[in-house]
Amino acid sequence: MLYPLKFKPILKDKIWGGNKLKNIFGKEAQTDKLGESWELSGYEGDESVVTNGFLAGNNLTELIEIYMGDLLGDKLYDEYGLSFPLLFKLIDANENLSIQVHPGDEIAAERHNSYGKTEMWYVVDADKGAELIIGFMKDCTRDEYLDALEDDKVETLLQKVPVTKGDVFFIPAGLVHAIGKSVVVAEIQQSSDITYRIYDYKRTDAQGHQRELHTEQALDVINFSASKEPKTSYKAQWNEITLLIECEYFTTNLIRLDAAMTRNYGPMDSFVTYMCLEGNMVIECNGEKTVVNKGDTVLIPACIEELGLIPETAVTLLEVYVS
Numbered sequence: 001m002l003y004p005l006k007f008k009p010i011l012k013d014k015i016w017g018g019n020k021l022k023n024i025f026g027k028e029a030q031t032d033k034l035g036e037s038w039e040l041s042g043y044e045g046d047e048s049v050v051t052n053g054f055l056a057g058n059n060l061t062e063l064i065e066i067y068m069g070d071l072l073g074d075k076l077y078d079e080y081g082l083s084f085p086l087l088f089k090l091i092d093a094n095e096n097l098s099i100q101v102h103p104g105d106e107i108a109a110e111r112h113n114s115y116g117k118t119e120m121w122y123v124v125d126a127d128k129g130a131e132l133i134i135g136f137m138k139d140c141t142r143d144e145y146l147d148a149l150e151d152d153k154v155e156t157l158l159q160k161v162p163v164t165k166g167d168v169f170f171i172p173a174g175l176v177h178a179i180g181k182s183v184v185v186a187e188i189q190q191s192s193d194i195t196y197r198i199y200d201y202k203r204t205d206a207q208g209h210q211r212e213l214h215t216e217q218a219l220d221v222i223n224f225s226a227s228k229e230p231k232t233s234y235k236a237q238w239n240e241i242t243l244l245i246e247c248e249y250f251t252t253n254l255i256r257l258d259a260a261m262t263r264n265y266g267p268m269d270s271f272v273t274y275m276c277l278e279g280n281m282v283i284e285c286n287g288e289k290t291v292v293n294k295g296d297t298v299l300i301p302a303c304i305e306e307l308g309l310i311p312e313t314a315v316t317l318l319e320v321y322v323s
Helices: 022-026 059-067 072-080 106-114 140-150 215-219
Strands: 010-018 034-040 088-093 100-101 119-126 132-135 158-161 168-171 178-180 183-190 196-199 241-246 251-257 261-264 272-277 281-285 288-292 298-302 305-313 315-321
Touching: 010 022, 010 088, 022 034, 022 088, 022 119, 022 183, 034 261, 034 298, 088 272, 100 168, 119 241, 140 215, 140 261, 140 288, 168 241, 183 315, 196 215, 281 298, 305 315
Parallel strands: none
Antiparallel strands: 010 034, 034 088, 088 183, 100 178, 100 196, 119 168, 119 183, 132 158, 132 178, 241 251, 251 315, 261 305, 272 298, 272 315, 281 288, 281 305
16 A cells, blocks of 8 residues: 655755755755755655665655556546656755746657756745846836846846745746755655756856857747746744645645645645754554654655644645646
């Protein structure tokens, strides 16, 4: 019988990474440049491996091959086959990330045989004065953009948004964006690693080389319209389900708990994922208990219809599924 599944994080050092994923979540960083922890991934070459129960040691793709719709949901298995449709990350931007954009499904399939990349961010931590870049301040033409890029002034066209813990942003394919320094986010995205880097502050690597830019590829991907109301508005209540983002690729709810809650997923026909961003809890399911600590990401197979969430301390969860 399938059960709530926990996975070994896939840790990735980045030129802009830091030590907050270690300090906040206890990730086992080997350097002070840990930029990303891939919490749950079926991306080829980076498949997450189960750490709990009798399926420990199996990766996510192997589980889908064996359990099919019982794991993903019948509709999702019919659509995605052995591909897990989403990718869950924790990201620490100790320095500004490159300004970038992602293609949608059509261009990603045509150019890269990949899914597109629509994503969302939940701000886990942010220093005072921290910012994100989210789209253009006003409508922009292709020529205005290219001129600004040539003059090293592309930042003057872009919208910088101050951020604090708990802020939420939806980043559809085509929206120019960047995580600013001193920001930690939980990222939920389509299972894709296609990024077009349009500006990188002229940074160099250890060999003195600037990272590649993808100016031409980005041109027919970028949405040049002004980005209005970039921050998602929501009001969370304790022990209630708060909708944050609902799109064709995923639905994300915020759950803040200081009392037990029962969740019934019977009619849903989708896996559910919990990212535990604060606190510790136990998931009770089919008479068994799964301990969940801050920083854990747990996959609930689609065949599990009901479970209990029992906080041991006040808990903040992102609950994600495919509608």
